[in-house]
Amino acid sequence: MNSKKAVLGSIATIGVAMFALTACSSDGGDTSPSTSETAGSGSSSAIIMTNGSEPENPLIPGNTNETGGGKILDSIFAGLVYYDATGAVHNEVAESIVVSDDAMTVDVTLQDGWTFTNGEPVTASSFVDAWNYTAQASNAYLNSYYFEDIDGFSYDEDSALNIDVTDDLNFTIHLNKPAADFAQRLGYTAFMPLPTAFYDDPEAYGENPIGDGPYMLAGDGAWQHNVQIDLVTNPDYKGGRTPQNGGVTFVFYASQDAAYADLLQNNVDVIDGIPDSSLATYQTELGDRAVNQAAAIFQSFTIPESLPHFSGEEGKLRRQALSMAIDRPTITNVIFNDTRTPASDFTSPVVDGFSDTLTGADVLSYNPDKAVELWAEADAISPWDGTFGIAYNSDGGHQAWVDAVANSIKNVLGIDAEGAPYATFKELRSAVNDRTITTAFRTGWQADYPGLYNFLGPLYKTDAGSNDGDYSNPEFDALLEQGISTADNDARNALLQQAQEILLQDLPAIPLWYSNVDGGFSENVSNVTFGWNSVPLYYEITKSA
Numbered sequence: 001m002n003s004k005k006a007v008l009g010s011i012a013t014i015g016v017a018m019f020a021l022t023a024c025s026s027d028g029g030d031t032s033p034s035t036s037e038t039a040g041s042g043s044s045s046a047i048i049m050t051n052g053s054e055p056e057n058p059l060i061p062g063n064t065n066e067t068g069g070g071k072i073l074d075s076i077f078a079g080l081v082y083y084d085a086t087g088a089v090h091n092e093v094a095e096s097i098v099v100s101d102d103a104m105t106v107d108v109t110l111q112d113g114w115t116f117t118n119g120e121p122v123t124a125s126s127f128v129d130a131w132n133y134t135a136q137a138s139n140a141y142l143n144s145y146y147f148e149d150i151d152g153f154s155y156d157e158d159s160a161l162n163i164d165v166t167d168d169l170n171f172t173i174h175l176n177k178p179a180a181d182f183a184q185r186l187g188y189t190a191f192m193p194l195p196t197a198f199y200d201d202p203e204a205y206g207e208n209p210i211g212d213g214p215y216m217l218a219g220d221g222a223w224q225h226n227v228q229i230d231l232v233t234n235p236d237y238k239g240g241r242t243p244q245n246g247g248v249t250f251v252f253y254a255s256q257d258a259a260y261a262d263l264l265q266n267n268v269d270v271i272d273g274i275p276d277s278s279l280a281t282y283q284t285e286l287g288d289r290a291v292n293q294a295a296a297i298f299q300s301f302t303i304p305e306s307l308p309h310f311s312g313e314e315g316k317l318r319r320q321a322l323s324m325a326i327d328r329p330t331i332t333n334v335i336f337n338d339t340r341t342p343a344s345d346f347t348s349p350v351v352d353g354f355s356d357t358l359t360g361a362d363v364l365s366y367n368p369d370k371a372v373e374l375w376a377e378a379d380a381i382s383p384w385d386g387t388f389g390i391a392y393n394s395d396g397g398h399q400a401w402v403d404a405v406a407n408s409i410k411n412v413l414g415i416d417a418e419g420a421p422y423a424t425f426k427e428l429r430s431a432v433n434d435r436t437i438t439t440a441f442r443t444g445w446q447a448d449y450p451g452l453y454n455f456l457g458p459l460y461k462t463d464a465g466s467n468d469g470d471y472s473n474p475e476f477d478a479l480l481e482q483g484i485s486t487a488d489n490d491a492r493n494a495l496l497q498q499a500q501e502i503l504l505q506d507l508p509a510i511p512l513w514y515s516n517v518d519g520g521f522s523e524n525v526s527n528v529t530f531g532w533n534s535v536p537l538y539y540e541i542t543k544s545a
Helices: 011-015 065-078 124-135 204-207 256-264 281-288 313-326 330-336 368-381 401-413 425-434 452-460 474-484 489-506
Strands: 045-051 081-082 089-091 094-099 107-111 163-167 170-174 215-217 228-233 247-250 290-302 340-342 388-391 417-422 440-446 507-523
Touching: 045 065, 045 228, 065 215, 065 228, 065 247, 065 313, 089 094, 107 124, 124 163, 124 170, 204 489, 256 281, 256 507, 281 290, 281 507, 313 368, 313 401, 313 489, 330 340, 330 401, 330 507, 388 401, 388 425, 401 417, 417 507, 425 440, 440 452, 440 507, 452 474, 452 489, 474 489
Parallel strands: 045 247, 388 417, 388 440
Antiparallel strands: 081 089, 094 107, 107 170, 163 170, 215 228, 228 247, 290 440, 290 507, 340 507
């Protein structure tokens, strides 16, 4: 997986993150999606007004990996599957998706009768040709790495993905490694189908994209750059996301402050970002129209295996002591106004299989006495010397929480602890990637899809692409491989939870909290639910005329 995408750059980025789950909760502790109904019955023709941002690129699924474009593409495209508010997977264009017992092949059958909004049928080739185009090295599309598990994929040269198209409704995907959760990934934007019109002129297509989703562009020129984009319902849509309104207009606000001001005046119907200046007051101002809910974003700091005093039994004791010296509830309250939820595992409460009762999870609870005891046990092996540092990028707004964590450690353990600032995110990541960093450092993960493995394999498996701390535990690797090769969902999750219990002992990273999504909605709308990825389920919203 691409570590640049997954390791978040700033608090500001988190606030408008592309991936997360939400519900309407005023206390920040409710981790299950919820729906609010405040405006009575709505009009099926009313247009929902919401906040957005100018897309980075033309609206092409394979080349869009940022929030502004992603929200629009999710509305105008239908893939093989879609995710409901909880992140559960439902077939959309797919009739069936069957993963083989060895998790090496995936057989897909499409429903008959789907069309793009220009009338062209959606076929097996609509998917396979789009995936091959996105995966080609010469096209340099941002989402090409989503196809790295398919046999035939290459980062270095153009090549054909090993996918057999049997007929218009059937194709078989051949993987290069077991991946029982592959079907779970297929709702992400990168896996959307494309009509043949795309290949005539991709750039022009991206200005007026033709999709197969619940909404479509209101017409040529519906995308007014740096202003807004207007979507209306697609009358031929056949999936489970049937719109309960007449369309969605994404307004490209220049700032979150402007969007929030419009929300307070009921000029915009729903927003998924609250400006920092209003975090302390927005829940009071909006009441039960405020949204503050855990998201699929995990925050931590990583202690490299190579640091003195942090390997072997001594290192394990010190990691546990540090974790139990951090007062997460107070920090999330004081620093983040309860818009973060203290972590109880290495994943996220919004993904299927999450558990807050894993054996060993008490190591994430604030326990000063136990922390001091564990630190002393480590000192008996090798006395501590020096300062414990946590590196962060100064351009991302991290100093406040890093200082708070360092102070918590300092106060409990009686050692010197402090933040270690880098001027930019790029400089921090360069030091991490070059393995020249000499302190612990801030880390995080933004889910690619709602699955446990996505939070574990890329970060902690031996030699994995985003294993920044160079953690290695054969027992963890074995459970991970056994899990990802297991087709049964519950059995797979159980194995991945067992793998997490090893992480709770070793603590290759110190879990801190889950980032919430902060948002709200106007007095004019009902049935507002935010999805697992922090984006409102626009198709469910109703609006008074």
